[in-house]
Amino acid sequence: MKIVLPTAGKGTRLRPHTHTKAKSLVHVAGKTVLEHIVSRLASLDADEYIFINDDENGPQVMAFMAEKFPQLNCWATVQQERLGPAHAVSLAAPRINKGDDVLVVFNDTIFVTDLDRIPQLCADCDGLIYSKEVEDYQRFGVNVVDDQGLIVDMVEKPDTPVSRLAQVGLYYLKDGRGFMDFLEKTIQAGETVKGEYYLPAVFMNMIRAGLKLKAPTIDAWLDCGKPETLLETNRYLLRDRHHVHGEATDTVLIEPVHIEKGAVVRNAILGPNVSVAAGSVITESIVRDSIINADSEVRAMILDGSIIGDSARLVGSARRMNIGDHSLVEMT
Structure with missing residues (x-):
């Protein structure tokens, strides 16, 4: 053939x-x-x-x-x-x-x-x-x-x-x-x-x-x-395939998640339906339903339905707020 x-x-x-x-x-x-x-x-x-x-x-x-x-x-x-x-x-x-x-x-x-x-x-x-x-x-x-x-x-x-x-x-x-x-x-x-x-x-x-x-x-x-x-x-292929080959410390993983060998996740919440490629680092972030490609950094971010390419760098920042009763704050 x-x-x-x-x-x-x-x-x-x-x-x-x-x-x-x-x-x-x-x-x-x-x-x-x-x-x-x-x-x-x-x-x-x-x-x-x-x-x-x-x-x-x-x-x-x-x-x-x-x-x-x-x-x-x-x-x-x-x-x-x-x-x-x-x-x-x-x-x-x-x-x-x-x-x-x-x-x-x-x-x-x-x-x-x-x-x-x-x-x-x-x-x-x-x-x-x-x-x-x-x-x-x-x-x-x-x-x-x-x-x-x-x-x-x-x-x-x-x-x-x-x-x-x-x-x-x-x-x-x-x-x-x-x-x-x-x-x-x-x-x-x-x-x-x-x-x-x-x-x-x-x-x-x-x-x-x-x-x-x-x-x-x-x-x-x-x-x-x-x-x-x-x-x-990505969602379909991750069904029943929860694999953590890389490092995940002080992190909540909501299955299914695929973390390749060489990827690092710290102080984060990942999942469901997240794949992280080798060389990438995710810290202090919440990521769901997303694909993070190789050698990228995600820090202090909230990502949903996202695709991050190779060698990208996303860095957010903390916010200080003083919010009274019955308030509604939406950040999209």
Whole structure:
């Protein structure tokens, strides 16, 4: 198996955190998004991990992989032109040989599903377009399936509930070389949306040619593309994962909290749903529902629903007040 990971893109929805790092290297629940994803792929024992990077953040991504996963066979190329996700995936073609199966994993989301079931799920079809049933189907591209579970159509942001099976950015193709050929044909045909090539057009061409694709559902679809959804993902991943590897003295911890080795917390109240990265120091503060990244300082602060980047310094101050009966003081 070859695993294709398109990691190009500026991550504009996550700014300012992506001004200095790739969006896949943003931290959530004690790990980078990329580490969460790759860890979930380990059981597949893939022959090669193929990264489609951009020229700005590509070196960061590959340096991270070399440090965290030195045992994996990785290859990288650069998407020089921003021509969409299907174009990005097509750049893996030189590494896909006859007989290879392919798993494509986009890095805006962390998935929760059992990938070891791929052979069983794909026994009577040619590929899997993983999906998640959602209520707000109008926001997504959805799969329309027949009574046998085969995809018969794909609709982008439907106005009516033709389907609630949103595509989650996780795709398996049994014939990887054939998939690359369909990508090339779609690009050569100029099938674009606003100047970019998207995978649904490729998949629909495959279906029209007689290939069978199914839409298995995943257990959880954890969006990491925006600050508010990153915090939601942090809450989900911290469930039943209360870990204190660093130093926490004279501190109240309200589970779940994840404090990495090398982080220091003193005279504070943390939690619930707080992750603190290595090298950070939190003192005399109250922090809840927040992510504190590496080598940052938080002192005399009250934080709620916050994301603090690397090497940041937040220092508050005590207030002196003389407040009479029946008063209301709100500081927001």
